[in-house]
Amino acid sequence: MMANFPKSIRIGSIDYDIESKEGVSSSDAMLGFISYGGAHIHVDSSLPRSKANVVLAHELAHGILHEAGYDDHTEEQANRIGKVLAMILRDNDFGFMRDGDLIEVNVEERSEI
Numbered sequence: 687m688m689a690n691f692p693k694s695i696r697i698g699s700i701d702y703d704i705e706s707k708e709g710v711s712s713s714d715a716m717l718g719f720i721s722y723g724g725a726h727i728h729v730d731s732s733l734p735r736s737k738a739n740v741v742l743a744h745e746l747a748h749g750i751l752h753e754a755g756y757d758d759h760t761e762e763q764a765n766r767i768g769k770v771l772a773m774i775l776r777d778n779d780f781g782f783m784r785d786g787d788l789i790e791v792n793v794e795e796r797s798e799i
Contacts, residue, residue: 689738698753741771744768
């Protein structure tokens with residue numbers, strides 16, 4: 687069953703177009719990819735929905751690391767972050783983040799929260 691991804695996802699200030707398409711996989715090791723310059727994320731459409739969601743989270747992890755300035759991050763870092771991110775996105779409703787204005791917190795204040 688093909689995943690029902692949004693048309694785009696914003697990472698930092700960049701809107702990445704999300705595309706589920708056939709033939710992305712070149713092997714069992716590559717089931718999706720992200721193009722930073724083109725602002726595209728591609729996930730193989732032949733994947734079951736649950737696997738496609740994990741692959742998307744993995745590519746989002748690459749994008750997060752890249753947008754945060756970690757251009758030399760490793761595949762292992764994206765794998766670890768992507769797996770946790772997939773669970774967070776699956777298990778939680780983030781609608782509360784859109785209610786009202788977001789409050790910026792100083793680093794010094796974070797230990798008190």
